[in-house]
Amino acid sequence: MRAATFLAEALGRALAPLGLTLPGRAVIEPPKDKKFGDLACNCCMLLAKDAGMPPRALAEKLAASLSEGEADIAAADVAGPGFLNVTFTPAFWQRTVRDVLAQGADYGRLRLGAGQKAQVEFVSANPTGPLHIGHGRGAAIGDSVARILRFAGYDVTTEYYINDAGLQMRLLGASILRRYRQLFDPDLPMLEEGYKGEYIGDLAREVRGAHGRALLDMPEAEAADLCYRYGMDAIMAGIRKDMDDFRVGHDVFFSEKSLHAAGKVEEAFAFLRERGHLYDKDGALWFRTTDLGDDKDRVLRKSTGELTYFAADIAYHLDKFRRGFDLVIDVWGADHHGYIPRMKAAVEAMGKDREQLQIILVQLVNLLRGGHQVAMSTRSGEFEELSAVLREVGTDSARFIFLSRKADSKLDFDLDLVKQQSMDNPVYYVQYAHARIRSVARKAGEAGVRLDPETADLSLLTTGTDLDVLKCLERWPEAVEAAARSLSPHHVSYYLQELAGLLHRYYTLNKVLDPAAPALTRARAALLSAVAATIATGLDLLGVTAPETM
């Protein structure tokens, strides 16, 4: 980040005498092969026409100007069709350690969000049963995206939308009530359309424990309502516990029922009607989403008088924007992708930019054990329950796996592999790097070696492995920016694996604590300390712990 910014400014200074400026499309990035230098820029190919000279000629001019005029640039030369390759001095890279140590846990923090309010809504599973592994993936991604955006300078709120209104909830109440009745009349059949999981039976027994036979004498509706209320509270409590165990925090639990109760849905209808987006047809109320990029209009109130799910969702999103969020992010299962155009249409109808709603689609998780698929149906087993998976593999492993893939690609989650403490689960690789560094620090303390990272003579860090680590450290803010811009935690995960790899190599090749060379020891210890701090920060963005020992 610092290097790229610096080079962009230096190029600006070099271009000015020629009456040129660095184009916005110009790319400054590390070249494929590091023998070409530290950073390469393609600007000479882009500017050749404006400069009135061939790319290479322009590049020659810039190279000369850079290597003469910039103290931090050790070399600048021209390659290929006109790439400008730049190498910085070791001193330039060595300063990175100072920056990292000074900023500590804030190293890499960005002002990208500039204090804008962002909301991340995720999981939002219907409280009709326990969370399963797929919810876990959404939870890890939503939670990590929130952490990353916060780190990138957004004011972030996380939220869970509770679908506590409508058919599913009625069904939950009815299912529990039926199982309750079965406790008194074993011949009673299961509810055909109902939920059949074992937890429904547990809830029914709990209701009996609390109320005895009382529900048998109640009116159907009243008994079902009692069951629904009891069931939902119990299930939501379980979900909160699961989220807690998974190190996921939701700032707000938002009830769909509360939307209806507060008249927010009718309010949203009025809002849309005023702007001419609604019409009546066939006894139903329609939203003309086709005006806003959808491929068909959508019903908000059915001819039966019932509201559609979409109607409540519009009210919900209108409420989000009215709460002042500049950026609203929804994490959805990928099977809901067909829902995006109508939701974007709704946002536009609200007078917002469609881009202010971002949808992260999360593909399903394929749960395996030893390469073979584990049954996934909710009714057939509990293996896929998130709580069971976490008990087996642990939160760190599960989160790291989820966050090491793009959200929108299918994920094979093999319990045997994830559980294995091997390279099949790179979380250990990264955590081990951190633990190794902390171990060195402890050893130094035991030996009475004073490390004083602040006063270390960093100019002693001159070897290839020193510079490799320094350059990687310097790129951390870029990784954060990439992750924040694309709402993709896996950029952080990949960065950490690379930094950890360099650290392990460094550790193997360099004995850090060397009583015979106290100055070098201090310099290397300072470098390691910077690496540990960066790894800890990165792991924290993934919601993974950075252990002191392993």
Place this chain on the structure above:
RNA sequence: GCGCCCGUAGCUCAGGUGGAUAGAGCAUCUGCCUUCUAAGCAGACGGUCCCAGGUUCGAAUCCUGGCGGGCGCGCCA
């Protein structure tokens, strides 16, 4: 039928707003522990970036058309 996503090494996957010889881990093979943690390191092997055209100085990346896989196309949620 229409729409969205995906197709990269034996496996799992990065890279995808065009850039130099396409990367990482796993697996396989060969070396490295009297030395700060071997959950580690070094090296080898491994490719028609699904196919065919097109755009241009240059395509894994962009466009078109196919092939293969997933998902979605309700007055369901």
